[in-house]
Amino acid sequence: MNNSEYKQKALDKSSSGRTIEMVNKSLSRRYKAERRFRRYGQVAIIISLGFLCLLFISIISKGYPAFYQTFIQIDVFLDPDVLPKDKLSTANYPGLIKKSLSSEFPEVELRREKKQLYGMVSIGAYYQIRKMVMKNRDMIGTTQTVWVPVDDDIDMLAKGHIDRNTPELERRVKDIQLAWFDRWDKAGKIKKRFNTTFFTSGDSREPEMSGIWGAMAGSLYVLVVTLLLSFPIGVAAAVYLEEFASKSRWVDLIEVNINNLAAVPSIVFGLLGLAIFINFFGLPRSAPLVGGLVLTLMTLPIIIIASRAALQSVPPSIRQAALGVGASKMQTVFHHVFPLALPGILTGTIIGISRALGETAPLLMIGMVAFIVDVPGSFTDPSTVLPVQIYLWADSPERAFVERTSAAILVLLALLIATNFLAVLLRNRFERRW
Amino acid sequence: METNESTGQKGFQTVGETKVENPRMTCRDVNVYYGDKHAIKHVGIDIGRNQVIAMIGPSGCGKSTFIRCLNRMNDTIPRCRVTGEILLDDTNIYDRDIDVVPLRAQVGMVFQKPNPFPKSIYDNVAYGPRIHGLAQNKAELDEYVETSLKRAGLWEEVKDRLDHSGTSLSGGQQQRLCIARTIAVSPEVILMDEPCSALDPIATAKIEGLIDELRTHYTIVIVTHSMQQAARVSQRTAYFHMGDLVEVGITDKVFTNPRHKLTEDYITGRFG
Ligand SMILES: Nc1ncnc2c1ncn2[C@@H]1O[C@H](COP(=O)(O)OP(=O)(O)O)[C@@H](O)[C@H]1O
Ligand SMILES: [Mg+2]
Numbered sequence: 001m002n003n004s005e006y007k008q009k010a011l012d013k014s015s016s017g018r019t020i021e022m023v024n025k026s027l028s029r030r031y032k033a034e035r036r037f038r039r040y041g042q043v044a045i046i047i048s049l050g051f052l053c054l055l056f057i058s059i060i061s062k063g064y065p066a067f068y069q070t071f072i073q074i075d076v077f078l079d080p081d082v083l084p085k086d087k088l089s090t091a092n093y094p095g096l097i098k099k100s101l102s103s104e105f106p107e108v109e110l111r112r113e114k115k116q117l118y119g120m121v122s123i124g125a126y127y128q129i130r131k132m133v134m135k136n137r138d139m140i141g142t143t144q145t146v147w148v149p150v151d152d153d154i155d156m157l158a159k160g161h162i163d164r165n166t167p168e169l170e171r172r173v174k175d176i177q178l179a180w181f182d183r184w185d186k187a188g189k190i191k192k193r194f195n196t197t198f199f200t201s202g203d204s205r206e207p208e209m210s211g212i213w214g215a216m217a218g219s220l221y222v223l224v225v226t227l228l229l230s231f232p233i234g235v236a237a238a239v240y241l242e243e244f245a246s247k248s249r250w251v252d253l254i255e256v257n258i259n260n261l262a263a264v265p266s267i268v269f270g271l272l273g274l275a276i277f278i279n280f281f282g283l284p285r286s287a288p289l290v291g292g293l294v295l296t297l298m299t300l301p302i303i304i305i306a307s308r309a310a311l312q313s314v315p316p317s318i319r320q321a322a323l324g325v326g327a328s329k330m331q332t333v334f335h336h337v338f339p340l341a342l343p344g345i346l347t348g349t350i351i352g353i354s355r356a357l358g359e360t361a362p363l364l365m366i367g368m369v370a371f372i373v374d375v376p377g378s379f380t381d382p383s384t385v386l387p388v389q390i391y392l393w394a395d396s397p398e399r400a401f402v403e404r405t406s407a408a409i410l411v412l413l414a415l416l417i418a419t420n421f422l423a424v425l426l427r428n429r430f431e432r433r434w
Numbered sequence: 435m436e437t438n439e440s441t442g443q444k445g446f447q448t449v450g451e452t453k454v455e456n457p458r459m460t461c462r463d464v465n466v467y468y469g470d471k472h473a474i475k476h477v478g479i480d481i482g483r484n485q486v487i488a489m490i491g492p493s494g495c496g497k498s499t500f501i502r503c504l505n506r507m508n509d510t511i512p513r514c515r516v517t518g519e520i521l522l523d524d525t526n527i528y529d530r531d532i533d534v535v536p537l538r539a540q541v542g543m544v545f546q547k548p549n550p551f552p553k554s555i556y557d558n559v560a561y562g563p564r565i566h567g568l569a570q571n572k573a574e575l576d577e578y579v580e581t582s583l584k585r586a587g588l589w590e591e592v593k594d595r596l597d598h599s600g601t602s603l604s605g606g607q608q609q610r611l612c613i614a615r616t617i618a619v620s621p622e623v624i625l626m627d628e629p630c631s632a633l634d635p636i637a638t639a640k641i642e643g644l645i646d647e648l649r650t651h652y653t654i655v656i657v658t659h660s661m662q663q664a665a666r667v668s669q670r671t672a673y674f675h676m677g678d679l680v681e682v683g684i685t686d687k688v689f690t691n692p693r694h695k696l697t698e699d700y701i702t703g704r705f706g
Contacts, residue, residue: 321551325616
């Protein structure tokens with residue numbers, strides 16, 4: 001027989017000692033190839049890590065200053081004449097601060113210079129004083145020492161982003177303002193503090209008053225809608241297709257279409273949402289509800305595909321075991337198959353959701369790109385989302401918004417990393433061996 | 435082809451005693467098709483009460499296919515079609531109005547690869563009684579678990595760690611756990627498809643001893659590729675060849691005095 005002839009030949013060779021020689025020769029070649037391959041892999045990993053580091057270093061170095069805001073110390077006399085007890089909310093707070101600034105620099109008399117002096121303090125200071133007075137009415141009539149935020153240009157100056165050597169005309173901070181700033185600084189009245197405004201307020205025309213909380217709340221509402229719709233629908237569709245639907249041409253057709261849907265560019269979903277949810281059903285524009293619906297369309301195929309893969313990976317022997325003791329189809333699926341597939345299903349869902357969290361294009365189509373100052377309070381309030389906020393700020397000319405763009409990217413990245421970490425935790429929590 | 439399919443006539447004559455007195459199950463003219471493939475051809479055989487019947491034959495001859503007909507596990511395979519009649523205590527299990535769920539409680543199955551659920555030992559055994567609502571309370575359920583594990587000869591080894599995972603047991607213990615899980619729902623018939631093929635000789639010997647004991651309570655159909663095993667555990671033996679049932683008879687007679695040429699070739703080791 002062929003087989004035994006072959007064996008005989010191999011034996012003859014080995015008896016002459018040549019086989020081992022040849023094996024050794026090819027062995028060193030094999031090891032070399034293996035080492036080469038490993039080096040390729042290491043180089044590839046080093047390159048990608050390098051790019052990742054570059055990205056992080058650039059974003060972090062640009063963005064972290066936005067987490068600090070420059071404050072200035074002023075003494076405000078809470079004049080009872082300006083603050084009538086019955087009209088506290090509409091009183092002339094800017095006047096109070098202007099008066100305080102004027103008294104600090106009595107030599108400033110020109111209208112233009114006065115305007116420049118007043119402009120050094122953020123208009124956020126007016127709201128801060130108002131809030132303080134409304135909270136504690138006993139202060140009226142006293143002089144209070146308060147730290148108030150400075151204007152974004154002065155903030156940039158304090159952070160060293162403004163070059164004093166450029167000619168005055170090309171500089172956003174004038175010479176006289178520089179002088180005032182230096183005087184304040186010498187007196188220890190300039191301080192950098194953690195920028196809570198950035199995390200607690202919505203968008204604003206004034207960089208020092210703008211924050212990402214409005215966009216984060218918008219993202220949260222959108223994601224809640226997306227999750228509540230896409231998880232149950234996606235998982236139910238996957239379980240039905242995988243476990244209950246009899247294999248037919250229709251099921252194949254549906255499968256092909258779901259796979260195609262996952263590859264459709266997201267902006268198309270945005271147009272679809274615009275046409276269906278807004279123009280046909282008349283839902284409000286810019287609302288998280290519509291954003292969530294659009295992102296549901298986009299996330300569904302991802303969840304369905306991941307869930308089907310997770311269900312397929314449950315060994316058939318488990319199904320047989322359950323059916324063999326007389327469990328119904330339904331019991332087999334929900335007592336055994338589904339719990340075993342759950343880690344995979346959750347991972348897929350979180351991947352889909354984190355994609356939705358970073359999605360911009362479809363939301364532009366449904367008007368979530370508007371300038372919105374108020375933090376949304378419900379699913380139908382106009383709002384924006386984090387990536388769109390980043391897009392909006394990146395478009396603004398002010399230097400302070402450049403900083404905030406990077407800071408917002410940092411926050412978005414942190415959220416994405418947190419969701420992915422959650423995915424890992426959930427998977428480990430539910431993972432069981434069979 | 436020995437079978438004349440156009441007329442549905444049986445061209446192949448099974449030799450030996452296909453009939454027994456007072457059978458538990460009766461198969462008449464059973465055919466199985468996977469799509470166009472005719473995997474089981476006109477098989478007729480009785481399965482006697484409280485006996486072990488062994489199905490032997492070269493691999494791919496349809497032993498697993500046939501045994502899966504007996505509890506309608508074939509229903510779960512797409513494109514698989516079964517014709518003919520299989521009676522369990524005088525009811526045709528392929529009747530339109532038969533519900534497979536109680537049927538599979540009556541005809542339990544143990545598989546080739548041990549397949550405990552990735553749950554505790556207790557939950558593995560208790561699963562059947564739970565879904566069928568056999569126990570009224572926890573104490574009764576405990577009783578079901580204990581009796582089943584005792585009958586499967588596993589009680590002594592696991593009674594102190596019922597809360598451990600079923601998958602943490604050794605292969606042989608896992609297979610006995612699967613047997614315990616099957617008998618927990620008090621079936622009349624137990625089907626075993628090569629239950630020892632994944633086990634070492636010692637575990638195999640344990641299972642074989644167990645099968646012999648179980649015979650007093652249950653009717654057992656066992657598929658095996660080992661003729662020694664068939665000879666050791668069974669009272670009757672059926673030899674399959676390419677979808678045909680070639681010969682059925684008392685085990686001793688089949689092995690010492692095969693009547694069909696194909697059977698003789700197989701047991702003398704000329705092929706298979
Ligand atoms: N699910 C299936 N689909 C199609 N053909 C199958 C399937 N299962 C088994 N067969 C075919 O049926 C024949 C009998 O298989 P099987 O019953 O598994 O044999 P055995 O258990 O005796 O080794 C084989 O030819 C096999 O290829
Ligand atoms: Mg088989």
